Amino acid sequence: MTYGQAVKSAIAEEMRRDPRVVLMGEDIGHHGGMFQVTKGLFEEFGEDRIIDTPISESGFIGMALGAALTGLKPVVEIMFFDFSLVAMDQILNQLAKTTYMSGGLSVPLVIRTQGGGYKGAAAQHSQMLESLFLHVPGLKVVAPSSASDAAGLLKAAIRDPNPVLFIEHNQLYAKESDIDATEIPLGKAAVKRSGSQASIFSYSFSLTLCLEAAEQLAKEGIDVEVVDMRTLNPLDFGTVEKSVKKTHRALIVHESAARCGFGADLAAQIQEKLFDELDGPILRVTGADHPLPFAKDMEFASLPTVDKIIAKVKEVLA
Amino acid sequence: MTYGQAVKSAIAEEMRRDPRVVLMGEDIGHHGGMFQVTKGLFEEFGEDRIIDTPISESGFIGMALGAALTGLKPVVEIMFFDFSLVAMDQILNQLAKTTYMSGGLSVPLVIRTQGGGYKGAAAQHSQMLESLFLHVPGLKVVAPSSASDAAGLLKAAIRDPNPVLFIEHNQLYAKESDIDATEIPLGKAAVKRSGSQASIFSYSFSLTLCLEAAEQLAKEGIDVEVVDMRTLNPLDFGTVEKSVKKTHRALIVHESAARCGFGADLAAQIQEKLFDELDGPILRVTGADHPLPFAKDMEFASLPTVDKIIAKVKEVLA
């Protein structure tokens, strides 16, 4: 099953299981979604539960909050991660804060979106913006790298009584893997490759690049561990700690920009809590600190690649 | 002169100097601003240059971009930093990216705002959100801690051919200091107190707490250096490096949340580039990773205080 199909099957299963689950978004119903992820659901669940909206992200995401407070479990789609910026007040000032400000109301909703570059979509259709949603507290943030994680984590996200931002990656939609029907709890990282010389922490599409890099490094006799963070908030620092205590060297890889990014955050936490375990600085391979250029070579120069990861691992080991 | 007056005098001087400088914002003209920072300017410059707007931040910030591309130098006010979230697409997808995407157009505009807690304004009227604007590239970001820095940096910001986010702090408006008429270049940190045992990096209101903490620590015989970052992008890493090479111990203090915040970013950079200079982990005192609570004790428990800084310095030195 592909990653895209895995997302759909998780949604469908949850919708069958729980009549309170509804979908909202642009062209997700009649059309089945710009990436066909929700294709066929409209036919199965009808227009009461699959709500095509106008191009009013701020409005309909805020509506999802109101619906979540009054009996529904909305799964809302933002077509491109970049478009989340038109709805930041509703996401960060409203739905991320409601539980806390209200003294404990449950806000069971999921925002699904997809991001990522490598496709010639330039500066406004390629961004991975997860770090913005990690900085302002109040959302769980999930970014799966495989079909099976996508399915398992999305189920958990829909069942969670809290607002979850669920980040899919454009380059992963066609990726195949076996999936089983079980829910994967939020907040648990997964060691996707065990290794001894250095730890790579990553997630989403970048994680797959790390695995490829690890393969190639293995051929050179370099043995690295690859940890898929999967859930970015809450952070599974326990798994990070275990890995660092084993390898004493760390690399963090993500597609989003470096400054105030997830990698900066994790590096800061690792050195803070595990300073004496480190044999060298924690390094990063990240997206560049400039808008994403359109032309292909420039674009790839601005994003993580297998080659860059390999080179950086060698630096980490130097 | 107070910090608030310093901001006004810098605006007034630049408006006199350059007829292309205009102001836009809510109740900034006829009323003189919610914090009276622009009081009197309407009388001097008239309604052509001081434009009171409807409550349409996204719209008028975007208009400032268009105006900046066509001959004006708008200085736009967002009344509370929290409200910037309603305008994120215009700020981060549009004006931060225009220079790059266009292959070099100049976007001479300043967004002025004010943030900060310690005043019982709770979760939606207290946030310091600078890290969001550091993560998505394309803005210069300035956060002065004194009247004289405010005046000097604001002049530089208005003269800069790039978009600048200028962050004032509510708790600083009444703070007095002498100011001189000179511009302070963007991108330069300032050592506000020289010391030898540890370096504290901070900015905005938190910086003043650090200076107070340093005073008190001095009485206990602990000698710390306090560096005011002032401009958060571009980052003056040179000054950071010099200080760390001197003290070998670092603390970062800011009011915004820890995760993916400025401190995480700076800590990651310091350990990356100066690993061998460090005698211990870089620690942080930051705002808490939850929405700001309203009740006073809870609020202060969620924000940097002099006591917390003193305690953390001792940890850094331990």
Place this chain on the structure above:
Amino acid sequence: MSARRGQALKEPSQKPTLDYLAIHLNMLKLAKFEDSLLEYSKQGILRGSLHLGQGQEACPVGACLALRKTDNLTMTYRGHGYALAKGCDLGRMAAEILGRKDGLSGGKGGKMHLFDIDNGLLGANGIVAGGIPTAAGAALSAKVLKENRVALTAFGDGTVNQGVAQECFNMAALFKLPLILFCENNLYAEMTPLSRSSGNTDLCNRMAAIGLKTIRIDGNDPLEVYETVAQARKRAAVGEGATFIEAMTYRTSGHYQLDPGTSYRPKEEVEEWRSNSPITRFAKWLVSSKHATPDQIKKLENQADKEVKKGFEFALASPAPDVQEASEGVFV
């Protein structure tokens, strides 16, 4: 702007079995509640800025009277009246506003964030228009779940210019949501008069073109407010969709506690509205129409006083929240 200010009140057209004295009592309680807030603010016991609804008491009291307990509501920083009128416990509200442990949100929310789900209250809001989508979403869930429930969101005249408000107005029309868009047009947004915020100052006209049913009413008459909201509720409940109500009113105080509210408004305007404030006018009408004696009015005032005092006593007796709770409760 044809606010029917100053007009004599009339007996409501369809005589519902309304308890006029209770209406007056509710307005009095609200006014006295806010008087107390102002006093505590002056004394430094209440922290932060305070946005009073003085002069606008008929809106929340009339509107909430037409709603059921299960109906949902969102409002703004100027929304104490809605919370009270919707049935919120006065003491717990006061406790929240004073940052106490027994507050509605245990002191975490504060006065701009009053929640009380048991009474359908989905939050006051610090962001202009921030709560409109929440109410629209509650209306959506009522529709999807086929529950006999509507939602009302109260907001100001300046708020219609915030993008998200317009997005929701359109979706309210498009989806025929069981929603009441209750605009308290007090003629100013902070210090900005309507003529400097809206290209068309006829807000009903502007909203009708989105596809909403609209009606402009005297927002200082609790009976007219009640009747209008009751009608709108009926429409909403039977699937006829959303109504935009433009309630003409005026805040007799400033935008917030430090604003005298005089520098940007003509003195005569303020005076005129003040002399026609909902409470004054309704009291006069109660007496002149023989619904109450002056003595009864006096008694209501005393009763309001007493209830408000009792509420604040409760609040002041409540301890500060445990500091360690600050870091809890981001997630349930």
Place this chain on the structure above:
Amino acid sequence: MSARRGQALKEPSQKPTLDYLAIHLNMLKLAKFEDSLLEYSKQGILRGSLHLGQGQEACPVGACLALRKTDNLTMTYRGHGYALAKGCDLGRMAAEILGRKDGLSGGKGGKMHLFDIDNGLLGANGIVAGGIPTAAGAALSAKVLKENRVALTAFGDGTVNQGVAQECFNMAALFKLPLILFCENNLYAEMTPLSRSSGNTDLCNRMAAIGLKTIRIDGNDPLEVYETVAQARKRAAVGEGATFIEAMTYRTSGHYQLDPGTSYRPKEEVEEWRSNSPITRFAKWLVSSKHATPDQIKKLENQADKEVKKGFEFALASPAPDVQEASEGVFV
């Protein structure tokens, strides 16, 4: 929706000295330019998604003809036509879209971000409604600086429901901005018909209530588009404010290159509009009204072909940008 589709074109009411053949040539160039883009996309030479304006050529060509070089313009991802018609060099545009060094932005912007300040072009945009404020701001600066300059922003029917669009519409009315709000109503936003996006499908009616002058026109008639925009420009330039133009049109292709555009639109509807596409219709009219011979039309087609080919030759000859330039140019 009274699109005057299918109607026979009439001689323009006030005969301006228009070069009809040039208008046709411009539409042809645009169509052929987009044909080439589609071809390069199919061949994998052009990366990313591609939003064509096929069937809507009369809008950009007619509108830009009424503008001056110094007038400002913003448009959308579907905005190749505006760039070309506003005077952008075809070769440099093609180079940008193919990601080459000689592109308008040196290959950094790409097809959704066409800028050409020398021709007043302040950007295409990837965000729905994202460029509307930019144009409004250019109009504001013209007003403040008292320059004889207007701004036009082109956008689609679905875009009016994005909050920031409404914010700007209101400010355009309120500030009487020299702005032309040019809505290409092609009846669909992606796959969503107007009836599922706007509570009131009469967009002119909706926008008039904001305080804008509005007019609905046949957006497939370049002459009517020209005349309307020319009128709006005149109003704007003399301080009479903004005009909302609803140009009824239709994209005969899909939303983007991978969308056949058929699953969500009735076949007859597509067919009908296709047979009345601006180019077909205008060519017929040119001949029937004796403004051109069939032979002249043929020649124009050849000329368009040649110019477009030349442009793409230039673009394809241009090298890829230097990779190290990627990290430069965030600031000037």
